[in-house]
Amino acid sequence: MSASVLVPGVVSPVVVSLFVPAIFTGLIVGIIGLMAIAYQKNDLNALILTDIVGVGMLILVAAVGTDLAEAIILPGLVVELAEILAISEILMSREMKKKGKNAELIPLPLSMDMEIMTTAPTFLALILIVHGAFLSGFTGGAVAGGGILFYVLSKRMRGVPANTWEGIAGVSGIAWCLWLVGFLVFFVFPQYWLLALFLAAFGIFIKVAFKAGLIGVIGREEFSKK
Amino acid sequence: MDITILGQQLLGYIPLGDIVLYLAPLNLFMFASTLAFTTIIAISKTETQVEAGFGTLKDREVKVDKSEFKIRRFLAIVCGLATAGAMITGDLFNFTLFVCLIGIVNIGIVAAVKQVDVLDAAFQYGLVAMIATLPLFGGAAMILASTGTISLLEIVDLPTTFMMVFGSLLLFIGVAGETGVAPFYATKAEMFRTPGSPFLLIIHLSSLLVIVRVIEILLIINKPF
Amino acid sequence: MSRIGRLWNSLATPKRIPRFYSVILGVLLLVGFIVPLALNDQQLYPRPEPQLQVNQQDPFAPYDRGGVPLKEPGIIKSQYPHFSEKAGMVTSYVSPIGIGVSKTTLYYGTSIYSSPGGLIDEILYYSRGFDTVLESSILMMAFVVASWVALHFTMKRREEE
Numbered sequence: 001m002s003a004s005v006l007v008p009g010v011v012s013p014v015v016v017s018l019f020v021p022a023i024f025t026g027l028i029v030g031i032i033g034l035m036a037i038a039y040q041k042n043d044l045n046a047l048i049l050t051d052i053v054g055v056g057m058l059i060l061v062a063a064v065g066t067d068l069a070e071a072i073i074l075p076g077l078v079v080e081l082a083e084i085l086a087i088s089e090i091l092m093s094r095e096m097k098k099k100g101k102n103a104e105l106i107p108l109p110l111s112m113d114m115e116i117m118t119t120a121p122t123f124l125a126l127i128l129i130v131h132g133a134f135l136s137g138f139t140g141g142a143v144a145g146g147g148i149l150f151y152v153l154s155k156r157m158r159g160v161p162a163n164t165w166e167g168i169a170g171v172s173g174i175a176w177c178l179w180l181v182g183f184l185v186f187f188v189f190p191q192y193w194l195l196a197l198f199l200a201a202f203g204i205f206i207k208v209a210f211k212a213g214l215i216g217v218i219g220r221e222e223f224s225k226k
Numbered sequence: 227m228d229i230t231i232l233g234q235q236l237l238g239y240i241p242l243g244d245i246v247l248y249l250a251p252l253n254l255f256m257f258a259s260t261l262a263f264t265t266i267i268a269i270s271k272t273e274t275q276v277e278a279g280f281g282t283l284k285d286r287e288v289k290v291d292k293s294e295f296k297i298r299r300f301l302a303i304v305c306g307l308a309t310a311g312a313m314i315t316g317d318l319f320n321f322t323l324f325v326c327l328i329g330i331v332n333i334g335i336v337a338a339v340k341q342v343d344v345l346d347a348a349f350q351y352g353l354v355a356m357i358a359t360l361p362l363f364g365g366a367a368m369i370l371a372s373t374g375t376i377s378l379l380e381i382v383d384l385p386t387t388f389m390m391v392f393g394s395l396l397l398f399i400g401v402a403g404e405t406g407v408a409p410f411y412a413t414k415a416e417m418f419r420t421p422g423s424p425f426l427l428i429i430h431l432s433s434l435l436v437i438v439r440v441i442e443i444l445l446i447i448n449k450p451f
Numbered sequence: 452m453s454r455i456g457r458l459w460n461s462l463a464t465p466k467r468i469p470r471f472y473s474v475i476l477g478v479l480l481l482v483g484f485i486v487p488l489a490l491n492d493q494q495l496y497p498r499p500e501p502q503l504q505v506n507q508q509d510p511f512a513p514y515d516r517g518g519v520p521l522k523e524p525g526i527i528k529s530q531y532p533h534f535s536e537k538a539g540m541v542t543s544y545v546s547p548i549g550i551g552v553s554k555t556t557l558y559y560g561t562s563i564y565s566s567p568g569g570l571i572d573e574i575l576y577y578s579r580g581f582d583t584v585l586e587s588s589i590l591m592m593a594f595v596v597a598s599w600v601a602l603h604f605t606m607k608r609r610e611e612e
Binding site: 005009012016027030031033035037038046064066067072074075079081086089090136172176179180182186187193194204211 | 469470473474476477480481483484488489490492493494495496497498499500501503504507515516517521525526527528535536537540541544548562564566567568570571572574575576577579580581582583584585586587588589590591592593594596597600601
Binding site: 019023026030034037043046047050053054056057060061063064068069072075076079080082083084086087089090091093094097098186187 | 241242243319323326329330333334337340342345346348349352353355356357359360363364367368370371
């Protein structure tokens with residue numbers, strides 16, 4: 001059964017009346033985060049608190065309440081995640097230089113000796129990757145990447161050298177180019193929009209999947225060091 | 227589309243769906259000069275710093291090793307391209323994303339050094355850049371909510387409201403944080419002490435040009451004249 | 452005079468900059484409470500009232516924008532329709548597996564994000580595709596920086612080889 005209203009002419013009055021409360025919520029969340037950053041003394045705390053500020057930003061964007069706002073939340077979220085990834089790595093390397101000590105990349109308090117890690121990884125990883133391929137896009141990439149991550153974490157053979165790492169990262173770069181081609185096809189040859197859609201969806205799928213997989217490779221390196 | 231922006235006749239535009247890159251004389255000039263500078267950087271080599279040793283007559287050379295050189299050159303080229311893109315984009319949200327790209331690449335260019343002080347400065351700069359995403363995207367969202375569009379070519383014809391002024395103020399303080407201009411320059415000044423000169427210059431150039439561009443955008447939104 | 456000097460000096464300490472910046476930004480956000488705020492109801496890509504499509508038992512709710520896959524474009528209200536020739540085709544497209552799933556459940560719309568086609572793909576890949584290009588470039592750059600730092604400093608793999 002299809003709906004009576006597909007696209008309204010104007011934004012519905014419910015959303016309009018919710019706008020001011022939503023903006024106020026966003027501002028209050030932002031101010032709480034900022035005040036906390038202004039008061040604290042620890043660098044790690046500051047890094048974590050910036051995430052609260054990021055949540056405030058997401059609320060401000062979401063308050064608009066259109067499909068466009070929904071689509072532009074995603075870049076905002078990804079920018080936050082990307083920056084926290086890079087900056088936390090810098091913080092770790094700085095602390096190591098200061099103290100002259102080495103630390104594990106992924107410090108796990110529990111030992112990863114579970115039976116499921118030796119019996120099931122291939123099966124579970126396969127299911128996750130196939131399901132990810134069906135989903136495609138960002139979500140699919142994350143699911144399939146989870147599968148690869150699980151697989152490499154559970155197979156504890158001697159790790160790959162850094163050159164192999166660069167090789168896998170290169171595949172991710174090629175997927176990025178594929179995806180750029182898909183984006184250009186949309187505008188240069190609009191009649192092949194279906195091809196472009198699939199190039200974009202699967203380019204981004206491969207890219208995200210390999211990123212998550214690479215994190216798994218680092219993690220395995222750390223385990224096999226012991 | 228036959229329109230003028232800030233008294234400049236548009237020379238042309240590149241439509242990419244809703245995002246339209248527009249070519250006005252000022253933007254085109256800044257675009258071309260960024261690309262020229264990026265090319266110079268791409269073909270140049272790093273300098274070698276000489277540190278005088280205390281108590282001896284020997285000097286110590288601070289060199290950049292090859293892998294460090296490669297990653298820095300790569301990030302510097304990306305930074306140049308992102309700056310060039312930010313000069314001609316005609317979409318507010320697209321502009322904020324370009325600024326974020328410049329910010330993260332700037333952090334990366336200095337993250338490869340070994341001095342603890344410089345790493346500390348890079349970390350603090352990264353924190354400011356992360357906080358700055360709130361005013362950047364929040365400001366763009368305010369302007370979207372108030373006008374119903376984020377295309378600069380449409381905003382130029384709309385009357386200014388208080389909400390748009392507030393949004394553009396947020397946008398400005400976001401760009402100020404992300405590019406590290408005064409009074410938030412201390413984190414960046416520290417970053418310049420690292421060896422590897424021509425690549426560091428792109429950080430300067432990008433923040434300079436982005437500030438010029440954001441002032442143009444503020445004029446488009448607020449229409450003071 | 453010495454006070455101003457002290458202020459300048461305190462600004463020269465990198466550690467103080469994030470705090471200083473957050474105080475200034477916090478003050479600016481407080482201004483937001485006194486600015487008259489209102490949502491303009493003439494927005495691009497508007498969506499129906501919340502829960503309306505869900506209550507009408509539409510399997511594609513809340514992302515049903517009409518159209519027939521591969522034949523008729525869906526309805527979208529983009530900024531420059533004349534710049535995207537095939538606008539709406541991606542909105543209406545659903546993969547064959549997607550059609551199969553949507554016949555068995557009323558909640559396929561909640562997972563429309565994660566299949567090729569649909570409204571969000573139209574905006575993210577087509578009409579605002581350049582934003583997504585930049586967004587994933589940002590992710591890639593962050594990953595390049597993080598993995599470079601991890602490989603060279605944090606894990607010290609290069610030195611060991």
